[in-house]
Amino acid sequence: MAALTAPKRTQELAGGPKRFQHPVKATVAIHAGALVILAAGWLRPAREGQGADNAAKAADAATYRCVGIAEQSIVGGAVDGDVVVDTRSGCFLMKNGTAGDVLAKDDVGFPCYVIDDQTVGKTNPNSTRCVAGVVADVTGEGVWVEVSPVIAAALTA
Structure with missing residues (x-):
């Protein structure tokens, strides 16, 4: 095989957005458009790990x-x-983290982490956050994140 020497048409697997159905955690409220884990x-709004201390939070986040x-x-x-x-996987605009969690153009292609159901950040302090997805772009509007179960599994393995 040799590298390209001229333009070519690259095929893409058809199918558009990937849609799935997931069972919801009892009594949990999920808003349309929320990042979900x-x-x-059980499906719930995206969040950081929960628990009494960082070890418990990290253990919880490891299941996300x-x-x-x-x-x-839905509730x-x-x-x-x-x-x-x-649910739908794809590339979605999320809010950017603040302070040390701000994502920038040089983070494109790298993982970002769940802060809440609409916000992603650059860091995973004490392993208490799960991978949200891969940064596709960072604009003045926010962070475009490629999110899917396949990406989550690959970046968590």
Whole structure:
């Protein structure tokens, strides 16, 4: 094989946005457009790890996988999985972190981390955040992040 010496048409696998359905954690409210994670198999709004100390927060965050955005607003039922929600993976505009978590153009192609269900940051302090996805671009509007279960799995492995 040799490198290109002229332009070519590169094919892309068809299919457009990737849509999935996931069971929602009991009583959890998810807003349409929210960045969402699977936490121990149940969908919830993206968040940092929870717990009494950083070790507990890191252990909690290690169970998270960012899968995309919620397609509709929903509240989980009385029992885990009573309700399902449609999610979509793709490249989405998120809010940029602040202070030491601000992402910049030189972060394109690198992972970013969940701060909350609409914000991503550059760092993963004490391993208490899961990977949100890969930075596709940084603009004055925010951070374009490529989010999918495949990216989350690959960057967490």
